[in-house]
Amino acid sequence: xxxxxxVLFGFFSLVLVLIYWINRAVSxxxxxxxxxxSAAVFLEFTALSLPSVMxxxxxxxxxAAAVYVTNRxxxxxxxTVVQATGxxxxxxxxxVLYFGLIVALMMSILLHFLIPLSTARLAERxxxxxxxxxxxxxxxxxxxxPVNGVTFYIxxxxxxxxxxxxxxxxxxxxxxxxxxxxxKAFLVREGATTQLVMIDGMVQTxxxxxxxxxxxxxxxxxxxxxxxxxxxxxxxxxxxxxxxWELLNPTQALQDETRRTAAYLLASAxxxxxxxxxxxxxxxxxxxxxxxxxxxxxxxxxxxIGAIFLIIVxxxxxxAGLRVARSDTQLWFVAYLQCVVGFxxxxxxxxxxxxxxxxxxxxxxxxxx
Numbered sequence: 001x002x003x004x005x006x007v008l009f010g011f012f013s014l015v016l017v018l019i020y021w022i023n024r025a026v027s028x029x030x031x032x033x034x035x036x037x038s039a040a041v042f043l044e045f046t047a048l049s050l051p052s053v054m055x056x057x058x059x060x061x062x063x064a065a066a067v068y069v070t071n072r073x074x075x076x077x078x079x080t081v082v083q084a085t086g087x088x089x090x091x092x093x094x095x096v097l098y099f100g101l102i103v104a105l106m107m108s109i110l111l112h113f114l115i116p117l118s119t120a121r122l123a124e125r126x127x128x129x130x131x132x133x134x135x136x137x138x139x140x141x142x143x144x145x146p147v148n149g150v151t152f153y154i155x156x157x158x159x160x161x162x163x164x165x166x167x168x169x170x171x172x173x174x175x176x177x178x179x180x181x182x183x184k185a186f187l188v189r190e191g192a193t194t195q196l197v198m199i200d201g202m203v204q205t206x207x208x209x210x211x212x213x214x215x216x217x218x219x220x221x222x223x224x225x226x227x228x229x230x231x232x233x234x235x236x237x238x239x240x241x242x243x244x245w246e247l248l249n250p251t252q253a254l255q256d257e258t259r260r261t262a263a264y265l266l267a268s269a270x271x272x273x274x275x276x277x278x279x280x281x282x283x284x285x286x287x288x289x290x291x292x293x294x295x296x297x298x299x300x301x302x303x304x305i306g307a308i309f310l311i312i313v314x315x316x317x318x319x320a321g322l323r324v325a326r327s328d329t330q331l332w333f334v335a336y337l338q339c340v341v342g343f344x345x346x347x348x349x350x351x352x353x354x355x356x357x358x359x360x361x362x363x364x365x366x367x368x369x
Contacts, residue, residue, distance in 0.1 A: 066286030100280030281342035
C-alpha cells in the first residue's frame with residue numbers, strides 16, 4: 001500500500017506542479033519578456049518560483065493519492081478481504097501514516113530551507129533587473145516613456161551595443177519642448193551616472209510661449225539618462241525569506257527590518273511547522289473518510305465528497321487560527337489548531353469505521369419464552 005501511495009503521489013504531484021507552474025510561468029512571461037528580458041532570465045525566475053509552487057501542490061497530491069488508493073482497494077474488495085483477516089481500520093492506517101510522515105518531511109525541507117533560499121534569491125534578481133538600464137530603458141522598435149514627459153525610441157540595437165536611429169523627446173519643462181534625433185548612439189557609464197552619447201544628430205527646441213523653433217546640428221552630444229530611471233525601492237527582508245530560527249526569536253531589529261510585529265513573525269515560524277504536519281493530516285484524512293460506510297454498488301462518492309468538505313473545513317480553521325496567532329505572541333500555539341482539528345477528525349472517522357453500527361439503530365432481541 002505504501003508503494004502504491006508513493007507512486008500515485010508522484011503522479012499527482014507532477015500534474016499539480018505543472019498546472020501551478022504553467023500558470024506562474026504565463027504571468028512571468030508577460031512581465032519579463034515584454035520588458036525585454038532574455039529567455040534565460042525567464043527560465044531562472046520560473047525555476048526559483050518552483051519551491052513555492054511545490055508547497056501548494058504536495059498536500060493536495062498527498063490527499064489525492066490517499067483517496068485514489070483507498071478507493072481502488074475498496075472497489076476491488078481488497079480492504080474487505082484484509083479486514084476479514086482481523087486488520088482494523090486503525091492498523092490499516094499505518095502505511096498511510098508512514099506515507100504522511102514522508103510528505104511532512106518533504107514539506108519541512110521546502111518550508112524551512114528551499115523556499116526561503118529561493119525567495120531570497122528571487123528578490124535579489126528582481127532588484128538586479130530593476131537596476132539594469134538595458135532591460136528597463138533599451139528596447140528596440142518601441143516607444144518608451146521611462147518618466148512622465150520623456151519619450152524614447154530606438155529602431156535597432158546591434159550586438160555590439162550600438163543604438164541606431166535614436167529619438168528622444170523631453171517635454172518635462174512646460175516652457176520648452178526639446179527633441180533629440182541621432183543616427184547612432186552609445187550608453188556610457190561614468191560611476192553612478194549613465195550618459196547617452198548621440199552621434200551625428202540634431203536638437204530641436206520649441207518655445208511654447210511664442211512657438212519659435214530652434215534647430216542645432218551636432219557631431220556628438222551627451223545626454224544624462226540617470227535621472228530617467230526610477231530607483232527601486234529598497235527595504236529589508238520579508239518574513240518569507242527569513243530563516244525559521246530567526247522568526248522563532250523575533251528581535252526588535254528583525255521587526256524593524258520586516259516591518260512586522262513580533263506576534264506576526266512568531267506565528268509565521270510556527271505556521272511553517274504546521275504546514276509540514278498538514279501534509280500528513282491530508283493523507284490520513286483522505287484515507288479515513290473513505291473507510292467510513294458500508295459497501296455500495298454506486299461506489300464511495302459520498303465519502304470522497306465528505307473528505308473534500310473536511311479538507312475545506314481544515315483550511316478554514318487554518319486561516320482563522322493563523323489570524324488569532326498573529327494578534328498576540330502568547331497565542332502562537334493557535335497556529336497548530338488546524339492540525340489538531342485534522343487529527344481529531346481522523347480519529348473520529350477511524351473510530352466510526354471500526355464500529356460500523358455506531359450510528360445505526362439496533363433491532364431489539366425478541367424475548368425468550
